Amino acid sequence: MTARTASPVVGIVMGSDSDWPVMKAAAEVMDEFGIAYEADVVSAHRMPREMIAYGEGAAGRGLKAIIAGAGGAAHLPGMLASVTPLPVIGVPVPLKYLDGMDSLLSIVQMPAGVPVATVSVAGARNAGLLAVRMLAAHDPALLARMTAFQADLNAQATEKGRKLREEAGR
Numbered sequence: 825m826t827a828r829t830a831s832p833v834v835g836i837v838m839g840s841d842s843d844w845p846v847m848k849a850a851a852e853v854m855d856e857f858g859i860a861y862e863a864d865v866v867s868a869h870r871m872p873r874e875m876i877a878y879g880e881g882a883a884g885r886g887l888k889a890i891i892a893g894a895g896g897a898a899h900l901p902g903m904l905a906s907v908t909p910l911p912v913i914g915v916p917v918p919l920k921y922l923d924g925m926d927s928l929l930s931i932v933q934m935p936a937g938v939p940v941a942t943v944s945v946a947g948a949r950n951a952g953l954l955a956v957r958m959l960a961a962h963d964p965a966l967l968a969r970m971t972a973f974q975a976d977l978n979a980q981a982t983e984k985g986r987k988l989r990e991e992a993g994r
């Protein structure tokens with residue numbers, strides 16, 4: 825779907841293009857922080873061989889983290905985690921039925937030894953931010969940008985409180 829010219833360091837994959845409206849929030853974070861990424865459809869169920877090849881080749885191609893989103897019987901994040909040493913962040917994509925609980929439970933309950941860092945249902949933005957933090961741990965410039973991002977969040981929340989106190993007349 826999307827490929828950047830610089831070598832991607834984050835892979836954003838999903839079970840279907842129907843997941844993109846949720847998953848694009850992770851890509852937007854990459855754009856915000858200027859991180860090269862790739863985005864693609866890789867389905868454990870529908871294209872298992874390609875999925876294994878993607879997971880096995882990810883570290884060798886220079887990726888540092890994988891964000892994997894899937895809905896329903898969401899086996900993609902866990903199966904990728906089983907074939908790559910990279911950190912995998914799972915995004916439960918909500919479908920028409922069950923409010924994403926099926927996706928959440930499919931992704932979060934991994935057996936010991938094969939971790940997937942699972943974010944909230946449709947939490948692709950947090951998945952992106954978590955990937956940035958992983959990269960920032962080894963990149964002082966990126967760490968400074970994450971610190972600035974957090975200071976900005978603090979300022980926004982503080983302003984919300986100020987407005988609320990004003991409205992409440994206190």
Ligand SMILES: Nc1c(C(=O)O)ncn1[C@@H]1O[C@H](COP(=O)(O)O)[C@@H](O)[C@H]1O
Pocket residue numbers: 838839840841842843866867868869870893894895896897898899900901917919
């Ligand atoms: N959960 C998985 C996997 C997988 O885990 O390998 N592959 C596709 N899917 C999911 O099927 C849903 C419906 O897909 P379609 O919209 O293509 O029918 C999507 O949310 C996708 O992530």
